[in-house]
Amino acid sequence: MAASDASNGSSFRNAFGSVLSFFILILIGVLAFSIRLFSVIKYESVIHEFDPYFNYRVTQFLTKNGIYDFWNWFDDRTWYPLGRVIGGTVYPGLTLTAGTLWWLLNSLNIPLSVETVCVFTAPIFSAFASWATYLLTKEVKGSGAGLTAAALLAMVPSYMSRSVAGSYDNEAVAIFALIFTFYLYVKTLNTGSLFYATLNAIAYFYMVCSWGGYTFIINLIPMHVLLCIVTGRYSSRLYIAYAPLVVLGTLLASLVPVVGFNAVMTSEHFASFLVFIIIHVVALVYYIRGILSPKMFKVAVTLVVSVGLAVCCATVAVLVAVVASSPTKGWSGRSLSLLDPTYASKYIPIIASVSEHQPPTWPSYFMDINVLAFLVPAGIIACFSPLSDASSFMVLYIVMSVYFSGVMVRLMLVLAPAACIMSGIALSQAFDVFTSSIKFQLPNLLDDSPVDVNDATSDNAVAPTAVAKTSKSEDTTKERTSKKSKKKEKEPVEKPPSKSQAKKRLLVLPLEASIIAIFLLMLLGAFYVVHSVWAAAEAYSAPSIVLTSRSHDGLHVFDDFREAYAWLSHNTEVDDKVASWWDYGYQTTAMANRTVIVDNNTWNNTHIATVGTAMSSPEKAAWEIFQSLDVKYVLVVFGGLVGYPSDDINKFLWMVRIGGGVFPHIREADYLRDGNYRIDSMATPTMLNCLMYKLCYYRFVETDGQGFDKVRRTEIGKKHFKLTHFEEVFTTHHWMVRIYKLKPPKNRIRGKAKKSKSKTSSSSTSGSKRRGTKRNPF
Amino acid sequence: MAKSTSKDAQDLLRALWSAYSATPTNLKIIDLYVIFAVFTALIQVVYMALVGSFPFNSFLSGVLSCVGTAVLAVCLRIQVNKENKEFKDLAPERAFADFVLCNLVLHLVIMNFLG
Numbered sequence: 001m002a003a004s005d006a007s008n009g010s011s012f013r014n015a016f017g018s019v020l021s022f023f024i025l026i027l028i029g030v031l032a033f034s035i036r037l038f039s040v041i042k043y044e045s046v047i048h049e050f051d052p053y054f055n056y057r058v059t060q061f062l063t064k065n066g067i068y069d070f071w072n073w074f075d076d077r078t079w080y081p082l083g084r085v086i087g088g089t090v091y092p093g094l095t096l097t098a099g100t101l102w103w104l105l106n107s108l109n110i111p112l113s114v115e116t117v118c119v120f121t122a123p124i125f126s127a128f129a130s131w132a133t134y135l136l137t138k139e140v141k142g143s144g145a146g147l148t149a150a151a152l153l154a155m156v157p158s159y160m161s162r163s164v165a166g167s168y169d170n171e172a173v174a175i176f177a178l179i180f181t182f183y184l185y186v187k188t189l190n191t192g193s194l195f196y197a198t199l200n201a202i203a204y205f206y207m208v209c210s211w212g213g214y215t216f217i218i219n220l221i222p223m224h225v226l227l228c229i230v231t232g233r234y235s236s237r238l239y240i241a242y243a244p245l246v247v248l249g250t251l252l253a254s255l256v257p258v259v260g261f262n263a264v265m266t267s268e269h270f271a272s273f274l275v276f277i278i279i280h281v282v283a284l285v286y287y288i289r290g291i292l293s294p295k296m297f298k299v300a301v302t303l304v305v306s307v308g309l310a311v312c313c314a315t316v317a318v319l320v321a322v323v324a325s326s327p328t329k330g331w332s333g334r335s336l337s338l339l340d341p342t343y344a345s346k347y348i349p350i351i352a353s354v355s356e357h358q359p360p361t362w363p364s365y366f367m368d369i370n371v372l373a374f375l376v377p378a379g380i381i382a383c384f385s386p387l388s389d390a391s392s393f394m395v396l397y398i399v400m401s402v403y404f405s406g407v408m409v410r411l412m413l414v415l416a417p418a419a420c421i422m423s424g425i426a427l428s429q430a431f432d433v434f435t436s437s438i439k440f441q442l443p444n445l446l447d448d449s450p451v452d453v454n455d456a457t458s459d460n461a462v463a464p465t466a467v468a469k470t471s472k473s474e475d476t477t478k479e480r481t482s483k484k485s486k487k488k489e490k491e492p493v494e495k496p497p498s499k500s501q502a503k504k505r506l507l508v509l510p511l512e513a514s515i516i517a518i519f520l521l522m523l524l525g526a527f528y529v530v531h532s533v534w535a536a537a538e539a540y541s542a543p544s545i546v547l548t549s550r551s552h553d554g555l556h557v558f559d560d561f562r563e564a565y566a567w568l569s570h571n572t573e574v575d576d577k578v579a580s581w582w583d584y585g586y587q588t589t590a591m592a593n594r595t596v597i598v599d600n601n602t603w604n605n606t607h608i609a610t611v612g613t614a615m616s617s618p619e620k621a622a623w624e625i626f627q628s629l630d631v632k633y634v635l636v637v638f639g640g641l642v643g644y645p646s647d648d649i650n651k652f653l654w655m656v657r658i659g660g661g662v663f664p665h666i667r668e669a670d671y672l673r674d675g676n677y678r679i680d681s682m683a684t685p686t687m688l689n690c691l692m693y694k695l696c697y698y699r700f701v702e703t704d705g706q707g708f709d710k711v712r713r714t715e716i717g718k719k720h721f722k723l724t725h726f727e728e729v730f731t732t733h734h735w736m737v738r739i740y741k742l743k744p745p746k747n748r749i750r751g752k753a754k755k756s757k758s759k760t761s762s763s764s765t766s767g768s769k770r771r772g773t774k775r776n777p778f
Numbered sequence: 779m780a781k782s783t784s785k786d787a788q789d790l791l792r793a794l795w796s797a798y799s800a801t802p803t804n805l806k807i808i809d810l811y812v813i814f815a816v817f818t819a820l821i822q823v824v825y826m827a828l829v830g831s832f833p834f835n836s837f838l839s840g841v842l843s844c845v846g847t848a849v850l851a852v853c854l855r856i857q858v859n860k861e862n863k864e865f866k867d868l869a870p871e872r873a874f875a876d877f878v879l880c881n882l883v884l885h886l887v888i889m890n891f892l893g
Contacts, residue, residue, distance in 0.1 A: 192856075194854070195880075236865070248846065251838075254835070255887065261835075264838060
């Protein structure tokens with residue numbers, strides 16, 4: 001849409017540039033919104049996946065009970081029997097945003113349900129994010145690059161994967177907040193206005209409210225400041241951009257309950273304070289240099305710098321002492337696994353077990369940012385010509401985000417905006433060069449103008465800026481075989497100034513080469529658009545609570561999850577406790593409204609390990625653990641009948657690992673045959689007798705007579721067995737969710753005696769120590 | 779060696795003083811304000827070291843209020859300094875309005891945080 005508008009407008013000139021880019025921006029917003037609606041069209045308007053259900057539930061609570069109850073909300077339906085203080089442990093930005101939207105719409109007499117508002121929050125904010133990208137890139141490289149970057153961001157698959165309609169998660173609003181904070185920082189840097197510095201702090205506050213990723217900002221900006229100082233680019237504008245941000249930002253961050261004093265107590269924030277001190281020392285040095293004669297300044301330098309160094313050393317010493325006194329050295333587990341990629345897998349299996357915390361594979365770069373991966377280097381080069389404070393910030397941003405995305409696949413999300421901005425700059429500069437050389441040559445087509453890339457040597461003599469241009473054009477000729485964009489829309493805006501520049505600089509490519517290059521770039525852009533639309537429609541729109549599969553006899557819909565949760569909410573007591581692996585905790589509380597033992601907010605490793613241990617234990621031991629937790633129902637997810645791969649059997653090794661991390665009698669080796677995880681007749685007895693195996697495969701052989709597991713592609717090892725301590729109460733249509741009820745304790749005197757004995761001695765298989773420690777708290 | 783250093787330092791101080799006396803009065807007032815704010819912050823830090831940091835949010839808001847005031851005043855000083863060519867086209871009134879706004883936000887936050 002945007003492209004057609006742009007081609008219509010290509011005859012417009014400067015005066016219409018801003019009006020045109022305004023409309024292009026609106027169209028980009030519409031594009032960003034509508035490309036994310038595939039999930040609603042293909043499935044329905046539902047909340048997706050796991051975490052969004054929790055956010056949805058919190059939003060419901062907020063709209064029903066108001067903001068004060070929300071801050072004080074103690075949720076007794078999760079983490080039974082511990083509960084969770086939701087108001088103090090949740091990033092409230094998303095919830096408050098959606099709650100405000102809902103309240104606003106309702107006070108305008110637009111009666112939308114909370115769910116509808118939640119579903120569409122992410123698409124709305126991705127439109128905002130595109131506009132913020134435009135503003136940021138405009139500050140860095142002008143509005144042509146801005147429009148290009150905005151259009152790229154509107155449909156970058158990486159961002160889309162977290163912001164399709166229904167994926168109501170923190171990242172949906174946080175990426176907007178991230179880009180907008182960066183924009184305001186760069187804007188302050190360019191203008192030196194205290195007004196923008198204030199806005200910057202407030203935008204940072206919104207980011208802190210929204211996502212734990214705010215630490216990326218509070219480390220990236222100090223790094224940029226430090227970079228500017230080291231490279232001798234210090235200016236008063238830098239001071240105005242940074243110093244108020246630290247003070248105001250720290251105070252504002254402390255206001256968010258989940259951050260609180262962490263804003264001054266944890267290592268993630270120390271870099272900003274250190275740089276805060278450094279920038280004051282540097283500011284003083286520059287000030288003194290301004291008022292002193294050069295000779296006296298030399299004397300002063302030695303004194304001031306040594307004093308400044310002493311102060312820095314003292315601060316560092318204090319910080320090191322503080323940090324060293326805390327067990328994790330002041331770093332949270334997730335931050336540590338960023339700095340040391342092997343940290344999580346060594347020490348915190350719970351972090352390593354989440355697939356989005358794994359390092360990405362190479363194809364996932366191509367999947368998530370597609371052709372942008374090739375354009376980014378060109379954009380970096382363009383940023384160096386000429387290098388400004390703003391463009392050095394972008395270079396630093398892309399470098400850091402590439403590193404972080406390489407550690408954790410979910411941080412690809414932080415890379416996506418940077419990649420879009422870089423590619424936007426590259427494409428816009430490339431089009432600039434090509435169109436201006438075409439424009440230059442059109443009037444005198446008869447003339448032979450053999451000025452090509454090889455003429456760079458002559459350009460070098462002309463002006464330093466020409467050198468920059470040359471490197472760009474070399475770059476674009478290289479890249480044109482592989483890249484392109486649908487960015488031509490930007491051209492009209494950029495053309496008029498670039499034409500006159502090109503004439504001045506004599507930097508002209510051959511006409512044919514320019515036309516071919518533009519054509520190839522457009523092809524590349526078309527490829528990107530096709531890929532993005534495909535990703536939006538096919539790859540990232542599945543809500544994962546409703547599954548579909550296409551086979552020779554048509555489309556199958558598997559709605560087993562909602563079937564099971566509906567069964568729970570209709571057939572169990574309100575206060576019954578349901579045990580399942582933590583993945584399904586949020587959904588159970590949100591959809592079935594039943595108390596769960598553990599959920600996706602993995603704050604208590606021991607509690608999760610207890611459930612993992614129960615799942616890995618034999619039936620009797622597991623029954624005792626569940627009984628001690630007051631569990632009434634156990635829910636397992638089983639994909640063997642329909643071939644749903646992310647079921648509990650495939651996650652089972654993580655349960656063993658996490659359980660074994662706390663309770664050493666669970667050993668991963670017991671569940672593996674020669675290092676292989678298998679459930680067929682070669683499986684170990686421990687595996688075949690553990691609760692998870694039994695609950696998943698109970699009566700499974702009755703389905704096809706052989707017990708063939710479609711996910712593992714094998715016949716199961718133990719086919720006929722009975723459950724003694726559990727009874728099956730519900731199995732969904734496709735057997736994807738199976739719910740079991742714990743049988744009540746035997747009503748016999750002997751049973752009571754045996755039970756008390758079991759605390760001390762009967763645990764030859766499962767270890768008395770564990771049960772002893774386990775029971776005490778409850 | 780030590781003598782020459784102290785002589786250098788004396789020269790330096792004298793040069794600094796003479797250079798500083800040329801500063802316009804309004805900048806000097808801002809400087810005094812900054813020094814006062816920093817000094818207040820130091821007093822609070824010393825008090826915290828002696829008595830303890832128990833209502834930590836109060837301590838934090840107290841110190842950051844002073845530091846923030848000082849930082850904002852420095853920003854104002856940078857912007858209204860006529861010798862600073864970067865801000866030639868910024869009217870002092872505009873700079874002061876920004877300063878007031880930023881202070882307003884700062885102290886609203888601090889009042890909220892004081893607890």
